Amino acid sequence: MADQALAAQSAFSELKPVQSAALSIEVRDGLTIASIAAGKGKAADVRAVMQKAFGIDLPDRPLRVEGGGISVIWHGPDQWLAIAPRGAGDRDLESELAALLDGIAAVTDQSDGRAVVRLSGSCVRDVLAKGVPVDLHASAFASNGVAITHASHIGIVLWQIDETPTFEIALFRSFADSFAHWLAHASVEFTAG
Amino acid sequence: MRFNCPCCGERGAEEFVYHGDAAATRPDANSPTAMADFIAYTYERTNAAGVHRELWYHAAGCHLWLVVARNVMNHQIISVARARDVALAQTAQATCGAQSNGGT
């Protein structure tokens, strides 16, 4: 176990949480994230292992699946991001999955490389429209939809959790404060006053 | 411009990075004509005024390299395919061709 004195630092130092029906913004720290890239010709094997271990069908298009205590985000052809709360036991998906997928997939820890933020509320789509050039309208994008795209020139992976709607956005850690700055700018009309 | 990425669906061209003409395959470095072949491969372009097959990278998306057929006169997209699939098909075709040549 890690030295308790060595505190983990959030990627977001400047993000102001928001909490209202119209819009809530919340940082998701404490996640363990690992990327999975199937070896050449091994995608089927990887699917089988993941099905067996977690009861999930790895998506072959931009979708999110959940099961067995993890969620998996499509992250390109034969590539996925597996996500779970690190929890009290300091879960480490990289080592877990590396053991399961040894020889058939490259597994890489991304827990710290990605900062994740959760947005929810009736105005979320209006906020996101100010930076994300993907059609998130209910008729075009539904729960468990995934998009790898950008928000105001900052690369993101975005997925929808529910119909509230609630979205989660993962981005590279070093961009977190710039992203937060944009998000504040984009949401100020719904949070002002 | 918008490209229908085979993975991500339709996206604006600003998510993609351009590389250039996809016409040529990388020559064999061990061929006796390697120098001339590499010069042509690296520097010469047909640059035709019509449909252009070209490489784009979905940099702000799935990171796939794509072969896009696009009319450079009006920017209309004719087709988008994964570069990997195109390359593998070309190799298969070349191998196939070589075999059939060998047979005759």
Next chain:
Amino acid sequence: MPFQRHRMPVGGLIDRSRKIRFAFDGVNYAGYAGDTLASALLANGVKLTGRSFKYHRPRGIMSAGSEEPNALVELRTGAYREANTKATTIEIFEGLKASSQNRWPSLAFDVMAINSLLSPVFVAGFYYKTFMWPAALWEKLYEPLIRRAAGLGRASAQSDPDTYEKATAFCDVLVIGGGPAGLSAALQAGRSGARVLLADENATLGGRAIDDGADIDGLPAAQWVSSAITELASLKNVRVFKRTTVFGAYDGGTFGAVERVSDHLAKAPTGQPRQRLWHVVAKQSIVAAGATERPIVFANNDRPGVMLAGAVRTYINRYGVRPGQRAVVFANNDYAASTVASLNKAGVDVVALVDSRETPSEGVRAILNARGTRLISSAVISSVSGKLRVKGVTVRTADGRTETLACDLVAMSGGWTPNIQLTTHLGGKPVWLDAIGSFVPGKLPPGMSAAGAASGAMGLRDALESGLASGSAAARAAGFTPAASVVPRVENDSSAFAPLWRVDGGRGKAFVDMQNDVAVGDIELANREGFRSVEHLKRYTTLGMATDQGRTANVNALAIMAGLTGKPIPETGMTMARPPYTPVAIGAFAGHHRGKAFKATRRPPSYAWSKEQGAVFVETGLWLRPGFFPRAGETDWLQTVTREVNTVRNAVGVCDVSTLGKIDVQGRDAAAFLDKLYMNGMKSLAIGRARYGCMLREDGMLMDDGTVARLGENHYVVTTTTANAVKVSQHMELCQQWLWPELDVQMISATEQWAQYAVAGPKSRGLLQRVADPAFDISDAAFPYMQSGVISVLGGIKARLFRLSFSGERAYEIAVPARFGDALIRRLMEAGKDLGVCAYGTEALGVMRIEKGHISGPELNGTTTPHDVGLSGMVSTKKDFIGRVLGGRPGLIDPDRPALVGLRPVDRTERLRSGAHFLGRHASATAGNDEGHMTSVAYSPSLGHWIGLGLLKRGPQRTGEIVRAYDPVRSGDTLVEVVAPCFIDTAGERLRG
């Protein structure tokens, strides 16, 4: 001045219960909510609003929309000042301040109006023929004078204090224009369930349905409009954007639109931008942008009080304003009927209808007969009298008789020009339609259609019908099933028209392009001088280049040129438009990306700690890296950097190197793959070892360098330079997916996962041992130079350890998950206190790499080969790799090429500067003697003097030679000695420990 004495007692869409006060040129006025500045000024009897560009002629309000060429004002004040704003598009708000521009000392008396007297000289092309002698006077005299007179309004001298934002909207059907055709199209498509976006540039929808005062379904059109608006609002799948101009059609069904969110308000509400730039992505689009009325070209047709007839109707019907007391209507078409009707309604005395045709239609005559209004047919207005405002007109009939009529308003109509601009942005060529004397859309881009007046459907019934049909067709094309449409009961107003482009023989200039002061004479001159193609005509005379985009001028000009050359109009040229349709604020295009938010800022893991230490940061690409860490008492950066270097060389220092690109490469063919990428071999790298590697471009030039560490049989981690991380990763993906797709390789960026610190100096191992968990042996035997491994630190935090050195000292790079990066640097500093540890930044890093002769950005400049930088020994001859073949071209192996050397000043007290060029010691400073340049310099604390690296012709063979480092842009000329490009520890003993 009596309050709004030209306001009609009733009528219009203004809100008479809300009085709005505003000022123009310092005089206070009042209007009503719903007024534009133009309508409010007219209501107050203000006719003179500006001066023209070249001749400073008095000008008034000509139109009621964004096509306005004359009534341009400076709106607001101070930092909010906004030049060249069309009074016809400004919605008034409480406290609005506007002033006229391009005049001095006052609008009514403008000294520069002298230009008008000189107008015989200032014709088109005047500048090209003069001001050539003496040549030196151009910049000194002529041009400053020209520039003083140039421009219309003044831009604010301060930063724009407003905010802007951008957004994207997706829809099935985009309807551009909310007039009768657009509303019908939006209703019809919206009813089918399609996602519809309707955008109109005005504050209120309805367009000509309201302006013309017609009836629909037996009720005033305004009622039909309001019920249409109500229905659209009830449809969840329809979004209506008012005050939103779709200004450009781009490829792939993308449109640019600007929403003026707060321009109609005194101040933007909290949280709201001034304007919002929309990217609209539409499966189908319908251009229902209406039509613009054309002036008729006759002498003094620019006098205040000469207005477009349609605008006169708009002011009456939409704003309840009487634009004059005594009007003469001058037309070549049947819209005169509704103009006369509107004037009658407003109580304006219609002196006469001057119709250029022999017989206007029955409808027109009926209107005239109703009040006994005089008709002068087969007649023209040949000139206007009055200067600051219209006083009368001279009417000339076909038989040559002339007559003068007193009036203060001329309502002219030369017919209508469909607003087809958006249909031509993507190269669609318009076609000429004789019936309306204008171009209409030809072949349209995929997914686009046109409706209403924009398509040439000029009558109200035709407009509604074409709107409904386009709405249905677009919905169907987008995959929806529209219901059958029902056309409202409405009469087509007659659009009968007979061309009349210009009236000759009047006294005074007859303007074609009002804003740029292009008169008929200029077009005649252009023709005489051979500038006949439409492009030459525009460029030579500046016709159509003003802020109104020539919307009221272009067709008239083409027709006049056609008349001069005897060619048909379509052969003379076409009016192809380019975005934007109306001018768009630069700030809107920039949105949020200005100031600090111009580009994202990437912060390394030690950012917060470094900031606490008072680090001075430097930009490296998007990264903000600590450059150096000043301490109390240090007076300049060199002192700080020297202290940092000395600490590393004598004790231990820590530097955040997390910004280096880190790419995880895995797979059975990982080794083979890396062998193709790097010029040196990677297959032979043992597990647990690391190696320096260089990649070339296919043209044989160095692309990037870094280290490759082998973590396992099929697992490597490679680093790239900070600057090239993105480029290299993209290049590797190209190699993997396109060049060698048969290989089994997986790559993913791990740059951001790891906080990585260089721990360098003789005491580095000692420091690391205090954080590394004891289970891991990092003794020199177990962990020699270029070793790599996975360890854990501080009680189980997983870490990667590499024994690499950029500084030349014993050094390590320790990587921990980024969330612990902040804690680790604090811990290292704490743990190393007694060792004398310090943090060092990129400056000290640079000094030490120069002392060691390691190449970096200035040497990896895209034009150097491995040989140039002394790395030819690394180039493998046993395998193919990118850049191998072309690297063998004669120009790249020329022994004369500048190659890497070290340099030190002959006089050791002298400072070196990079960018200096090398000349032979006794050579003169001429291009022929140029032998290369200094790439990098540093003050070496270890040596106590400045040192440099440079690329010098045949450099390595010239060790010991003295050359000039010539730097005239900084007045430098220093003698330097050529030495080997490694200044300390050439044997590498300190490195290995």
Next chain:
Amino acid sequence: MAAGGYSIFSVLREALRGHTGWGPAWRDAAPKPAYDIVIIGGGGHGLATAYYLAKEYGEARIAVVEKGWIGGGNVGRNTTIVRSNYLLPGNIPFYELSMKLWEGLEQDINYNAMVSQRGILNLYHSDAQRDAYARRGNAMRLHGVDSELLDQSAVRRMYPFLDFENARFPIQGGLIQRRGGTVRHDAVAWGYARAADRRGVDIIQNCEVTGFRTDGNRVSGVETTRGFIQAGKVGLAVAGNSSRVAAMAGMRLPIESHVLQAFVSESIKPFIDGVVTFGAGHFYISQSDKGGLVFGGDLDGYNSYAQRGNMPVVEDVCEGGMALMPRIGRVRLLRSWGGIMDMSMDGSPIIDRTGIEGLYLNAGWCYGGFKATPASGLCFAHLIARGEAHAVAKAYRLDRFATGHAIDEKGMGPYPHLH
């Protein structure tokens, strides 16, 4: 021969008689059956070539054939900047010759092209950029070209309204060439056309070349939409379309066609004196004598012959503009346009013979075509008349890619969209 001399006196004389005495600036000539030299392309370069062939090299029987109207290509679609602040020895002497020709152009051709040397300032934002500019400035000085390295305070004095306070990439200084500036672009085409015409050159508009005729390996003329024109020598000056025309002669060139957009704002009272380029983004700007801000940035970045670009680049450029000078936020962009750039593989031009005798190539101008116009014309004329490269254009060989002598100012390698 067309119109007589231009001067203030002729203008005043004409003003008194309603300007009825002016004749065509150049004759709209019909093609003759044969010429000694045919220049394909009635843009700035083609017209300048014809002019210098007649004036400097004593050639006669010259025709310029143009598929549309003269000056309709890139000479009429650029941001009017002239400068010679290049880095490499292959480029500096050439562009400096061009600069010198600009300086005497108007008196030479009797046409005011408004050559205006108000300076070009390239800003730097880091030590590395400063040193790169110092290297460039020094290279220029070695070639006898003016250049000065300014620090931040000197830049602030010149342009106090730049964003020095809140910038993402603070301005540290700049490299200035005071002799750089702007020239009224259309006037260059018209001025050369008129001057060439006065020396007997036939300028043939609306005459598109559809093919080449050869006799053995020697060119003998061009097929056009107005019939065959026999020619002793043929010069290609069709940048933007070089590949298409060269293909008719069986050549594949080291060139890609790309679109570059440029922008002009509404006319406002002048406040930007010279040309300013942003070193931390894609943005450069000047203000015309009419008051419009003329600005641009980077290529759209994909092959195109469409003469129009897309919105991402418009935004990118305006973002750069607002980052550099936030006072222009309320100034409105009036017009955008796109030119087709002949992007060569190293970012530098080609002026050379071809594999076909008598056929000469002038191509690959990238963004540099406008400022190069006079020197390009002179050097191309030299090559055509003398059969060998002009001293300042020796590096612009077609085979330099094969031999490894690319002239790569930016070090971007064989990727035209990056130059």
